[in-house]
Amino acid sequence: MPSNESKPTLTVVGAGLVGSLLSLYLARRGHTVEVLERRPDMRRETLDAGRSINLAISTRGLHALRQVGLEEEALKHAIPMRGRAIHPVQGALAYQPYGKDDSQHINSLSRGWLNRFLMTQAEETGRVRIRFRQRVTHADTAAGTLTVVDEATGETRQVRDTVVFGTDGSGSAVRQEFQTHPDFHVTQETLGHGYKELTIPPGEGGRFQMEKHALHIWPRGTFMLIALPNEDGSFTCTLFLPWEGPVSFASLQTPQALEAFFQEQFPDARALIPNLVEEFFSRPTGHMVTVKCAPWRVGGRTLLLGDAAHAVVPFYGQGMNCGFEDCVVLDSLLESRPDWEEAFAAFEGLRKTNADAIADMAVENFIEMRDSTADPRFLLEKGVEKVLLNAFPGEFVSRYTLVSFSRVPYRLAYQVGTIAGGIVTELAQGLKRPEDVDLDAAARLIRGRLTPFMKEHADGFRAEG
Incomplete structure (x- = not known):
């Protein structure tokens, strides 16, 4: 464990999935943790959509939950997906198993449920305090000092002499402050496709209207539709389209154009999405970005983890799994390293090449899913x-x-x-x-x-x- 005999309060910026789990790991090591979250408390207020509703949690993510005794409860809310169900425009479905047998499967899990669950578990340690509507406006990454605005009151305060963990997502405010360092470099590549989420509701009595234990894909070359099952019998559908071009979000500006597009490309899905027009035009269109940067740390004072360090596009289902694995690796290093700086350096040495690898694989898998699967x-x-x-x-x-x-x-x-x-x-x-x-x-x-x-x-x- 790092040799900080007085054990200063640690500050985690971002109470998303990785920040909440990380705070739980740190609390388990005896630290007091303050988590700063810009959004309101999602357990008490309904937040605007914008992040994907479903997660595909697999071995790495489940292992991370197992280390803190939470895997069993998470799996109670998950639906095993044993393979891909491929929907052609016409003809029979094709099925592609994910593994050698049904024991190898990924799991559909609600992002919102998991995030709320992890926040509550962290708070119940008695060592974690999550403060909501807290916006970091400046960070002295070498000194461990943050300037924070309380968006509920408008007050500004300083958080001093802390160790900062930036887990505030692909648009990380903490990472922005790294750019004052001459050796820092970052690349952000936005995919030329966006995404829109739609819903296939449950059938009568809560039954699933398609195969429950599959990730459904409608591959169409330059675009695709996918659907993941939910606990209530519904499916969350995600439409991935180019931003511009003859078939794109730019080309679907009217209800008539949208209806014609779905009837031509996804007729079986269209029959199951009763509120297509309303959902399409009222829900936000999401962006997808790959972030690669280095270094991820400043001395022993500030460290980036999860999407703040290595955002990936969602097509391997590994963004959250990779971020959770960050927590496992850092925790194991804190077990043996004498101070924060040494642990942070070892962490980046282990994780950077792996994060770059999954980022590249995720983009490649996008091409496979939308095109090759057919x-x-x-x-x-x-x-x-x-x-x-x-x-x-x-x-x-x-x-x-x-x-x-x-x-x-x-x-x-x-x-x-x-x-x-x-x-x-x-x-x-x-x-x-x-x-x-x-x-x-x-x-x-x-x-x-x-x-x-x-x-x-x-x-x-x-x-x-």
């Missing part, structure tokens, strides 16, 4: 991949399996995925059916290419943190 060749290769996962357990692994169902560092998952993907493509050449894959040839390729890489990086395959 391609017969892609479906064949996914079938071959599943055959290999079952025929060579422990020897053959896929990128998706490592990202979603293990805690292997993201950078290694990326590299393994490149090797495994090449093997699958080679074996799928000339095949009509996945089950016809040549397993002898597969064994030679796996043991000649993948096994040596995994042996070389054996230490990395022991989960970090």
